[in-house]
Amino acid sequence: MTSRIIKTISRTIIPFIFLFGAYMILFGHISPGGGFQGGVIVSMGIILAVVAYGEDIIERYKSEITLVEILGVAFFIFAGLIGIFVGKSFFSSFNAIWLLNIIIGVKVCSGIVLFYMLFIRWEYIDND
Amino acid sequence: MIEHLPVFFLLTPLIAAVILSITNIFSKKEFIQKIIAASSLALPFYFLYIVFQELNTQTISYDVGGWLKPYGITMVIDELSFILLLVTAILGILTFIYSIKYVKKEVGKFYFFFLLLMSGLNGIFLSGDIFNLYIFFDLTIICSFILITFGEDRYSYKGSIKYLVLGTLASLFFLLAIGFIYAETGLLNLEYLQNSIPLISMQAQIIIFTLLLAAIGIKSAIIPFHTWLVDAHSTAPIPISALLSGIIVKAGVYLFLRINSFGFDIPNIKEVILFLGAITAVGGVVYALIQWDIKKITASHTISQIGIVFIGIGTFSTIGITGGISHLVNHAFFKALLFLCAGAIIYKTGNKDIREHKIGMSMPITLVLYIVGILSISGITPFNGFISKTLIEQSLNNYPFINSMLIFTSIGTVASFSKIIYYSFLKNREIKFNNFKINEAPLLFLIPMIALAFLCLFIGIMPHVWLDTFILPASYSLSSFFSLNVSFIQPASIFKEWLIVAVGILILFLILRISSVVDHIRDKISKIKVNQSILFMIITLIIISLIFGVLNY
Amino acid sequence: MINGINIGIVLFLIGLYGIITNKNLIKIIMSIGICSNGIVLFFISIGYVKNAFSPIIDSATTNVVDPVPQALMLTMIVINLCDTAIALAITVWIYKKFGTINIEEIT
Numbered sequence A: 001m002t003s004r005i006i007k008t009i010s011r012t013i014i015p016f017i018f019l020f021g022a023y024m025i026l027f028g029h030i031s032p033g034g035g036f037q038g039g040v041i042v043s044m045g046i047i048l049a050v051v052a053y054g055e056d057i058i059e060r061y062k063s064e065i066t067l068v069e070i071l072g073v074a075f076f077i078f079a080g081l082i083g084i085f086v087g088k089s090f091f092s093s094f095n096a097i098w099l100l101n102i103i104i105g106v107k108v109c110s111g112i113v114l115f116y117m118l119f120i121r122w123e124y125i126d127n128d
Numbered sequence B: 001m002i003e004h005l006p007v008f009f010l011l012t013p014l015i016a017a018v019i020l021s022i023t024n025i026f027s028k029k030e031f032i033q034k035i036i037a038a039s040s041l042a043l044p045f046y047f048l049y050i051v052f053q054e055l056n057t058q059t060i061s062y063d064v065g066g067w068l069k070p071y072g073i074t075m076v077i078d079e080l081s082f083i084l085l086l087v088t089a090i091l092g093i094l095t096f097i098y099s100i101k102y103v104k105k106e107v108g109k110f111y112f113f114f115l116l117l118m119s120g121l122n123g124i125f126l127s128g129d130i131f132n133l134y135i136f137f138d139l140t141i142i143c144s145f146i147l148i149t150f151g152e153d154r155y156s157y158k159g160s161i162k163y164l165v166l167g168t169l170a171s172l173f174f175l176l177a178i179g180f181i182y183a184e185t186g187l188l189n190l191e192y193l194q195n196s197i198p199l200i201s202m203q204a205q206i207i208i209f210t211l212l213l214a215a216i217g218i219k220s221a222i223i224p225f226h227t228w229l230v231d232a233h234s235t236a237p238i239p240i241s242a243l244l245s246g247i248i249v250k251a252g253v254y255l256f257l258r259i260n261s262f263g264f265d266i267p268n269i270k271e272v273i274l275f276l277g278a279i280t281a282v283g284g285v286v287y288a289l290i291q292w293d294i295k296k297i298t299a300s301h302t303i304s305q306i307g308i309v310f311i312g313i314g315t316f317s318t319i320g321i322t323g324g325i326s327h328l329v330n331h332a333f334f335k336a337l338l339f340l341c342a343g344a345i346i347y348k349t350g351n352k353d354i355r356e357h358k359i360g361m362s363m364p365i366t367l368v369l370y371i372v373g374i375l376s377i378s379g380i381t382p383f384n385g386f387i388s389k390t391l392i393e394q395s396l397n398n399y400p401f402i403n404s405m406l407i408f409t410s411i412g413t414v415a416s417f418s419k420i421i422y423y424s425f426l427k428n429r430e431i432k433f434n435n436f437k438i439n440e441a442p443l444l445f446l447i448p449m450i451a452l453a454f455l456c457l458f459i460g461i462m463p464h465v466w467l468d469t470f471i472l473p474a475s476y477s478l479s480s481f482f483s484l485n486v487s488f489i490q491p492a493s494i495f496k497e498w499l500i501v502a503v504g505i506l507i508l509f510l511i512l513r514i515s516s517v518v519d520h521i522r523d524k525i526s527k528i529k530v531n532q533s534i535l536f537m538i539i540t541l542i543i544i545s546l547i548f549g550v551l552n553y
Numbered sequence C: 001m002i003n004g005i006n007i008g009i010v011l012f013l014i015g016l017y018g019i020i021t022n023k024n025l026i027k028i029i030m031s032i033g034i035c036s037n038g039i040v041l042f043f044i045s046i047g048y049v050k051n052a053f054s055p056i057i058d059s060a061t062t063n064v065v066d067p068v069p070q071a072l073m074l075t076m077i078v079i080n081l082c083d084t085a086i087a088l089a090i091t092v093w094i095y096k097k098f099g100t101i102n103i104e105e106i107t
Helices: A004-026 A035-053 A062-086 A097-121 B002-026 B030-054 B079-102 B107-126 B130-148 B155-185 B190-199 B202-220 B229-234 B238-248 B250-260 B269-289 B294-314 B318-349 B364-378 B384-394 B400-426 B443-461 B463-476 B491-513 B515-525 B530-548 C004-021 C025-046 C068-098
Strands: B060-063 B074-077
Touching: A004 A035, A004 A097, A035 A097, A035 C068, A062 A097, A062 B002, A097 C068, B002 B030, B002 B060, B002 B074, B002 B107, B030 B079, B030 B107, B074 B079, B074 B107, B074 B190, B079 B107, B079 B238, B079 B250, B079 B318, B079 B443, B079 B463, B107 B130, B107 B238, B107 B250, B130 B155, B130 B238, B130 B250, B130 C068, B155 B190, B155 B202, B155 B229, B155 B530, B155 C004, B155 C025, B155 C068, B202 B250, B202 B530, B229 B238, B229 B294, B238 B250, B238 B294, B238 B318, B250 B294, B250 B318, B269 B294, B269 B400, B269 B530, B294 B318, B294 B384, B294 B400, B318 B364, B318 B384, B318 B443, B318 B463, B364 B384, B364 B400, B364 B443, B364 B491, B384 B400, B384 B443, B384 B463, B400 B491, B443 B463, B491 B515, B530 C004, C004 C025, C025 C068
Parallel strands: none
Antiparallel strands: B060 B074
16 A cells, blocks of 8 residues: 555655654653653654555564564663672663663664564564 | 672563573474573572571662662562562462473463563562552563463453453552652652651542552452453463462552551541451352352452451451461462362363363372362361461451351352362262273372472461461561460361351252352343443442541541 | 643543443553553643753753652553553454454453
8 A cells, every 4th residue: 555655755754763763862861762762763764664665674574673672671681780790789870871772772663663563464473 | 699689589580581582583492491481480499598597687678779768769578578479489380380281382472471470570579669569560460461361262362351451440540549649748668658658638648548449459359349350360371370369469468568557547447448358258259159160160269268368457456467468378379279270170171161070080189189279268177278267267356247257258168169079079970890090180280289288288287387487577567566376276166167167068059959040140240341340440439438538628 | 720730630530431431442442541641641740840940960950840750650651552562462362253342242
């Protein structure tokens, strides 16, 4: 159900959506935004591309996206455990909130793209 | 390393879940997944041993992120959360052993959500902030929605959607109560709130308590709020049913115990909670007497036993609170035993209706273990139900009406479980003298059942050891110091028990005569829709807040 | 009279009315979303201080609006997203198995 108008417009707009999402992720500690909100906006850009051009451009990357999502959780827990290894409490701050924001942003983006792929296909992924 | 222990309780199942899903992408062998899950469920026992030795001197408290007490998140282990963490660890590993043989398809996803559920349960009992409690409640409830849908084919979705609508509503009520607490006091820490709630105005206290009662009532299935429980617990897979009825329903009662220590001084709290507890106890048993499905009967008895716990806690005396907490723990053990035995019976006969079982003596070990479970839930002497029921009955000296409701509940419990024994095991049995074969449940089913039965027997035989070590320190942290000198073996109470058993069997024969009326009632009750039940719930809340007197201030 | 706290509670009650009287499952899930948006509005307007600045460390350090409810609400919005996603997934499965999403015919 894609027409020529949607394809042309989305080719123009999608880079700006990515730029705005990256701005919201990186400046999360100064302006409203942060990891979760920026991640949702970046995923909206990818979903617009999938709507305009068909599912086949994302279909073959399903297992990679799942791996990125799980690794996001692993890195986040690891970032929390660094505080224990240093000697202070869990999630003790190390003045780098932007790193946590980026990890969360990547994870949320891959998660929502997976939601979309599963909902329009009505079946489960083979690997977890 | 000792001071980081609360975080390790929380992280161990979570890290195992992440490792399990990473290995699930690369290779699909089930053996590696089972090894990872089993080792992460056995590790908390070592942590609990360290905590137990540390708890003799002080309560363990941990500030996440290094932020000081009223500004940051804290995790607290005191005696009440210690006993519930112990029960969670025991039930977790026993249901995991049961589920090795039970779960056939999509094994990787099942273990992933199972470990996440364990992590959420540990988080509930570890949190020292009221908003942290909300976060882990939601994590637990979301994982249990997904795990319920792994059950039987169509009806598990029906149970899951009912639980979803009502559980989300409970979380929203809880959040609104947190909002009012923060607006009035400005604090979120449980320890700091103990001293500052009695200072706010009475009208605000009544609104906060009513909203919290709504959230607690939905989560632990008190009678106007109970409509999700029978469908959700009876259509889940058996190990998840045992966990749900064993420990997730208790999370609501744990929330009530924490709120109890805030010190709301609203008049008439005792009478309202005793009345709700008594109605729940009787209503659960009446609901169980009209069913023929073995999982639904066991799930309805959960409602009535939680009613008994609320009767115990509602007296606000030390004996009552001790009886209530010990009945929580005992109920986890014998309800899990009943569910696992029912699962073994369904596995061998393939049918849930108890009129079709026709087992006879071909499963002797299951029969013995099931009788142990039934004697525990009815409160017969050498098993653990007797301990907690004696404590609760002794705290009810001023309320003879509630005492008679309790006796009626015991009679109904005996009647309903003797119905199961009669129809499943004794009626239409096929014993031929020449080809008498034993068709017992597989070994991986029997191991957790034998462990739970042994625990029931051990707690019942030596009550004072168990009470003094675990349960009494938990209730000291909630009420004043009191030394318990209750003697459990008295001839008068043993005579009363066997009298209850006799009357129960008589009532069973009476009910079996009027079976057409029973079928009619069951059809009527199963037609109550979700929307009507939510409306009824809200009308009850408005009536309770008017009883407390919200318009007088 | 019309401030954030009152409108938040009114939205919560409207969502509650929606859960009680709707029969379509998707409308019930949308009403749960309206309830949670009402609670978000209620929480954020609790921390309002008159003539104060936003709680960002580069613009002001004293006389700021309370930042604690804002942090709590970020977490709550994420949890509500997960809840809605699972509810919609279960709705898709119910439609496959039962053929209808009318809650009176399912239960």
